[in-house]
Amino acid sequence: MTAETGERRESPARRTSPPGEPAAAGRPVYVVDGARTPFLRARGKPGPFTPVDLAVQCGRPLLARQPFAPNAFDTVILGCVNVIADEMNPARVAALRLGMGEAMTAFTVQINCGSGMQSLDTAFRTIKAGKAELILAGGAEALSHAPLVFSRGATEWFARFAAAKSLGQRLAALGGWRPGFLKPVIGLERGLTDPVTELNMGQTAEVLAHLFGISRAAADAYALESHHRLAAAQKDGHLAGEVVPAIAPDGTVYEADDGVRPDTSLEKLGRLAPVFEKPYGKVTPGNSSQITDGASWVILASEAAAERHGLTPLARIVDSEWAALDPSIMGLGPVMSVTPLLRRQELARQDIGVWELNEAFAAQVLACLAAWESPEFCRHALGLEEPFGRIEHRRLNVDGGAISLGHPVGTSGNRIVLHLAHAMRRLGEKRGVATECIGGGQGGAMLLEAP
Numbered sequence: 001m002t003a004e005t006g007e008r009r010e011s012p013a014r015r016t017s018p019p020g021e022p023a024a025a026g027r028p029v030y031v032v033d034g035a036r037t038p039f040l041r042a043r044g045k046p047g048p049f050t051p052v053d054l055a056v057q058c059g060r061p062l063l064a065r066q067p068f069a070p071n072a073f074d075t076v077i078l079g080c081v082n083v084i085a086d087e088m089n090p091a092r093v094a095a096l097r098l099g100m101g102e103a104m105t106a107f108t109v110q111i112n113c114g115s116g117m118q119s120l121d122t123a124f125r126t127i128k129a130g131k132a133e134l135i136l137a138g139g140a141e142a143l144s145h146a147p148l149v150f151s152r153g154a155t156e157w158f159a160r161f162a163a164a165k166s167l168g169q170r171l172a173a174l175g176g177w178r179p180g181f182l183k184p185v186i187g188l189e190r191g192l193t194d195p196v197t198e199l200n201m202g203q204t205a206e207v208l209a210h211l212f213g214i215s216r217a218a219a220d221a222y223a224l225e226s227h228h229r230l231a232a233a234q235k236d237g238h239l240a241g242e243v244v245p246a247i248a249p250d251g252t253v254y255e256a257d258d259g260v261r262p263d264t265s266l267e268k269l270g271r272l273a274p275v276f277e278k279p280y281g282k283v284t285p286g287n288s289s290q291i292t293d294g295a296s297w298v299i300l301a302s303e304a305a306a307e308r309h310g311l312t313p314l315a316r317i318v319d320s321e322w323a324a325l326d327p328s329i330m331g332l333g334p335v336m337s338v339t340p341l342l343r344r345q346e347l348a349r350q351d352i353g354v355w356e357l358n359e360a361f362a363a364q365v366l367a368c369l370a371a372w373e374s375p376e377f378c379r380h381a382l383g384l385e386e387p388f389g390r391i392e393h394r395r396l397n398v399d400g401g402a403i404s405l406g407h408p409v410g411t412s413g414n415r416i417v418l419h420l421a422h423a424m425r426r427l428g429e430k431r432g433v434a435t436e437c438i439g440g441g442q443g444g445a446m447l448l449e450a451p
Helices: 051-064 090-097 115-128 152-163 167-174 187-191 201-212 216-236 266-270 303-309 327-344 362-373 375-380 412-427
Strands: 029-036 075-079 106-109 134-142 292-302 315-324 354-357 431-438 442-449
Touching: 029 051, 029 115, 029 303, 029 412, 051 090, 051 134, 051 292, 075 090, 075 115, 090 106, 090 134, 106 115, 115 134, 115 292, 115 315, 115 412, 115 442, 134 412, 152 167, 201 327, 201 362, 216 266, 216 362, 292 303, 292 412, 315 327, 315 412, 327 362, 327 431, 327 442, 354 412, 362 375, 412 431, 412 442
Parallel strands: 075 106, 075 134, 354 431
Antiparallel strands: 029 292, 029 315, 134 292, 315 442, 431 442
């Protein structure tokens, strides 16, 4: 599908699942436990935890409550996008710090916003194929630790100065110094800009708002509901089964997600100026996901491993799907991945009791819902004779999402699967779907079923 015409290309969404057997074939794979840290807002400076620190903070209590030793896992997989220089292959560093043993293999995966779900998908397919029994899969991200990047001109000047040998050469190099060289670019800003379309992620949400007629009022109302739902979930203890405290080196204890604003209102949200398309844009800081630090782990087990260790499954992973589309409309990734996933499983929208759709932007979520209701879009882009239909609001992001919670990009895909498993159990629902858009024009989706 193209952003300009909405017309279908030969292949609007391509599967990236391994060829051969259907994803649903093979042994059953279960989510048996999981934990995450509180999600902490970035506040203009490096936060108290690096990505590995976060992974260790939620990993230790999770492993401590298991009836088996930490070295019983077959491998460790961690999603992380902004890997810091001191923690190359953070999966391995985290595994060692968690006391999982020197013989524990561990590797890091990166598919932008889908990294935390990719770790689960890789683990799911590995166990399903009979190549492993027990895998620790997670995501960790500390966006507050994103590096400052010098401009190309500054980098070239530093290189010339370092290469200068004589005093004359150094003086000549100093003559090329410019004050602007001391003004670095925030690495996160560059990382959130697509290098092909040259649109940042917020601008892609603005494209979707334009294409599907999403109003500023609708986006703000959705954001308000996200905050109210998360605040209610915290008050009612709905997150107690998945969130564990994080303790900083200075002794500060972080017990809950700190980005939620239960006292916000439509009036307050309405006073915020558009960020990406001034002055008439629909995307503001109030209806966008928050820049956040956080980590999440999920334990996946085969049926044999669950029985051997006496583990009680939270949910069974039934199937997964990855899709790709025009990067300028990357926010439609959930539509392009969920639809073929359910068709393959011969399931309809009504068969799904709980939906977790990562809230990158309110306008992006609302555009996905509008696309599924559009006869024209469903016919041309999805190949459906009838619209996919409307997802009931009461079934979508029942405890809020990234707008109120935060979006540590390498973690979010893991968190939504973990939370989906808990929400399904609490609400007594048989099936649930977790899905997200992915920067660069991709989408991922995972189907869970009650065991």
